[in-house]
Amino acid sequence: xxxxxxxxxxxxxxxxxxxAALIMSHxxxxxxxxxxxxxxxxQIDELxxxxxxxxxxxxxxxxxxxxxxxxxxxxxxxxxxxSDFGSVLAQFVGQYVGDKRPGDVYxxxxxxxxxxxxxxxxxxxxxxxxxxxxxxxxxxxxxxxxDVLRKTEAxxxxxxxxxxxxxxxxxxxxxxLARMRICSLDIREGGALESAALLMLGSKAVVPPRLLWSAxxxxxxxxxxxxxxxxxxxxxxxxxxxxxxxxxxxxxxxxVASELFTKDLLSGLSYGREVVLVRDPFEExxxxxxxxxxxxxxxxxxxKLSEGHVELAQGxxxxxxxxxxxxxxxxxxxxxxxxxxREARLVVAPSNFADDPNGDLAALAxxxxxxxxxxxxxDPFLCRHCGDSISEDGAPMVEVDEEGVPADVGLVHxxxxxxxxxxxxxxxxxxxxxxxxxxxxxxxxWLAAVQGGQWLFGGLLKSSLKxxxxxxxxxxxxxxxxxxxxxxxxxxxxxxxxxxRGRVSRxxxxxxxxxxxxxxxxxxxxxxxxxxxxxxxxxxxxxxYSHLLSQGHDPVPCTGARAVRYxxxxxxxxxxxxxxxxxxxxxxxxxxxxxxxxxxxxxLLHNPLELDTYLQNWARAGIxxxxxTVSAILTDEQFDRFVRLMMTxxxxxxINPKLTLHGELVSGYWVENFEQLMRSASQGxxxxxx
Numbered sequence: 001x002x003x004x005x006x007x008x009x010x011x012x013x014x015x016x017x018x019x020a021a022l023i024m025s026h027x028x029x030x031x032x033x034x035x036x037x038x039x040x041x042x043q044i045d046e047l048x049x050x051x052x053x054x055x056x057x058x059x060x061x062x063x064x065x066x067x068x069x070x071x072x073x074x075x076x077x078x079x080x081x082x083s084d085f086g087s088v089l090a091q092f093v094g095q096y097v098g099d100k101r102p103g104d105v106y107x108x109x110x111x112x113x114x115x116x117x118x119x120x121x122x123x124x125x126x127x128x129x130x131x132x133x134x135x136x137x138x139x140x141x142x143x144x145x146x147d148v149l150r151k152t153e154a155x156x157x158x159x160x161x162x163x164x165x166x167x168x169x170x171x172x173x174x175x176x177l178a179r180m181r182i183c184s185l186d187i188r189e190g191g192a193l194e195s196a197a198l199l200m201l202g203s204k205a206v207v208p209p210r211l212l213w214s215a216x217x218x219x220x221x222x223x224x225x226x227x228x229x230x231x232x233x234x235x236x237x238x239x240x241x242x243x244x245x246x247x248x249x250x251x252x253x254x255x256v257a258s259e260l261f262t263k264d265l266l267s268g269l270s271y272g273r274e275v276v277l278v279r280d281p282f283e284e285x286x287x288x289x290x291x292x293x294x295x296x297x298x299x300x301x302x303x304k305l306s307e308g309h310v311e312l313a314q315g316x317x318x319x320x321x322x323x324x325x326x327x328x329x330x331x332x333x334x335x336x337x338x339x340x341x342r343e344a345r346l347v348v349a350p351s352n353f354a355d356d357p358n359g360d361l362a363a364l365a366x367x368x369x370x371x372x373x374x375x376x377x378x379d380p381f382l383c384r385h386c387g388d389s390i391s392e393d394g395a396p397m398v399e400v401d402e403e404g405v406p407a408d409v410g411l412v413h414x415x416x417x418x419x420x421x422x423x424x425x426x427x428x429x430x431x432x433x434x435x436x437x438x439x440x441x442x443x444x445x446w447l448a449a450v451q452g453g454q455w456l457f458g459g460l461l462k463s464s465l466k467x468x469x470x471x472x473x474x475x476x477x478x479x480x481x482x483x484x485x486x487x488x489x490x491x492x493x494x495x496x497x498x499x500x501r502g503r504v505s506r507x508x509x510x511x512x513x514x515x516x517x518x519x520x521x522x523x524x525x526x527x528x529x530x531x532x533x534x535x536x537x538x539x540x541x542x543x544x545y546s547h548l549l550s551q552g553h554d555p556v557p558c559t560g561a562r563a564v565r566y567x568x569x570x571x572x573x574x575x576x577x578x579x580x581x582x583x584x585x586x587x588x589x590x591x592x593x594x595x596x597x598x599x600x601x602x603x604l605l606h607n608p609l610e611l612d613t614y615l616q617n618w619a620r621a622g623i624x625x626x627x628x629t630v631s632a633i634l635t636d637e638q639f640d641r642f643v644r645l646m647m648t649x650x651x652x653x654x655i656n657p658k659l660t661l662h663g664e665l666v667s668g669y670w671v672e673n674f675e676q677l678m679r680s681a682s683q684g685x686x687x688x689x690x
Contacts, residue, residue: 015073020220049224054094065103077117093159124573129177204243270325272363278318285347299362306403320419374409385416389442440629449634455502455577464552466667471674484512485566501580512563519561532557590627621659
């Protein structure tokens with residue numbers, strides 16, 4: 001027999017260190033949003049490993065308080081004080097008795113492998129305790145929920161008696177429950193949170209993001225082994241060389257963070273010199289490189305720029321190829337375009353100024369104005385010319401400074417750059433280099449959307465179902481704010497709640513009662529037919545026993561449904577996502593700007609970082625694509641509009657399609673209209689009866 005206990009221990013350690021690496025990713029990227037853990041904006045000043053605190057796995061310290069994290073990859077409800085569940089509660093109680101500071105939070109971080117009694121039921125009970133000052137018992141509870149609460153409170157009371165030596169006051173039971181948070185994290189290899197971490201690291205890393213992610217996991221292992229603490233400054237000292245820091249040494253900018261546009265950085269750039277590359281200035285040469293002083297002694301511009309030309313103070317007018325703030329910027333341009341100038345007659349005529357033009361008062365004042373312009377940009381990664389997202393390595397940051405054109409400063413696509421744009425520098429990002437196919441891709445929007453998104457595909461990808469339809473509701477209604485919902489009892493003693501698109505459905509009392517009645521009829525009929533309606537044990541799927549079994553799930557039969565009052569605790573605990581479908585990526589024809597349609601089909605991808613794999617597969621199937629960029633559907637509302645429009649045009653939508661060499665679909669999920677499927681099924685039943 002194998003050492004299953006050792007495997008479980010290793011799995012738990014890996015889970016804990018992955019959580020630590022995720023937190024360090026946020027610290028390293030200066031991201032305060034920890035909503036993926038259910039905490040919203042959290043400033044982390046220090047991360048402690050294997051501490052002397054009762055809750056000792058991980059401790060996050062910040063100005064708002066402390067987050068004590070106990071990590072358990074798998075955990076089940078138990079009344080045994082020595083069980084994993086009992087041990088976690090013992091740590092929570094010990095922390096409360098020993099040091100109950102205001103603002104402290106006790107986190108049980110687990111995975112989708114944990115039991116539903118912990119992930120769902122206990123989460124509902126702790127949310128109710130936090131939201132209701134009178135305690136969670138005032139919320140309507142099922143027998144299963146009462147059992148979970150009874151066992152949890154009994155363990156809390158027992159551990160409190162053992163630690164404090166006195167019976168626990170009833171109010172303290174509620175206070176401990178209110179401090180508890182239950183977080184279910186998909187941080188496994190290939191999981192949604194690992195993908196989010198890779199995107200976040202890739203946005204600032206100067207090395208491959210997966211390499212940095214692995215280094216953070218390994219670093220967390222050593223920190224835990226030695227029971228060390230790590231400040232934000234210490235993390236930057238250790239790992240900072242692997243991520244970008246704002247720099248204006250030569251007009252280049254590492255990373256793709258908003259720090260590009262700080263006033264201190266931008267005001268320190270070169271604003272007093274014009275380095276120009278012009279075409280056919282004299283008969284003796286094809287191109288001329290020179291530099292001119294930008295402002296005279298009174299602060300007036302010495303050159304005029306308009307319609308692709310530069311006009312000097314002496315009246316000479318030349319055709320511009322490009323314009324830069326420094327010679328270093330021009331050299332980078334020439335390095336990328338060597339073939340165009342290899343045989344050309346190129347003359348370089350530097351001006352050799354007696355003093356530095358960048359020190360002129362007018363230049364310094366102009367720099368402050370440019371910094372103010374740039375720092376006010378709401379989204380720095382939208383092209384200042386076309387307005388599309390920028391995701392190209394080396395994208396230039398320019399100053400728009402031309403006669404008759406409003407002044408502007410910011411990033412542009414290289415293809416959008418005009419000859420009169422004054423190039424201040426460019427961005428250098430490993431993420432963009434490694435994913436060069438994702439042109440014009442909105443990484444920032446994708447990273448924000450993927451946290452709490454793609455719930456449908458998380459379930460599908462875990463199942464063995466790789467080729468299937470997706471029933472899309474064209475009449476989906478999320479406007480109801482009814483105060484009732486439908487509760488479903490499951491054979492294992494737990495409950496689920498009726499959901500639509502991963503959110504608990506809310507009804508009026510009458511509609512909830514009617515829906516429960518219809519569901520009960522369906523449950524009875526399915527049971528009598530020998531194929532009961534079930535939930536997957538992890539709650540990710542619902543349907544007939546045989547269907548779930550064929551998908552690789554472990555089905556648990558439903559025993560009945562009833563209408564119950566909706567509470568915020570139910571919504572928080574049993575709503576699985578913020579976005580059911582989104583985000584999804586699709587290809588756009590670079591010339592027309594329209595989504596690319598191949599033989600009446602539009603392809604969507606749930607992971608754009610895998611685009612190259614799909615392109616290779618499609619190419620083997622004989623599909624030739626035009627030059628393209630990549631766009632993203634970031635909300636379910638956008639997805640609804642997209643699907644509705646394409647179906648109106650008679651275009652099919654397939655998600656993650658892979659094809660045989662003959663072009664046949666072998667894996668992927670095609671979108672069907674739910675209402676049409678229901679009408680077809682109803683018509684088929686009527687035809688069968690007639």
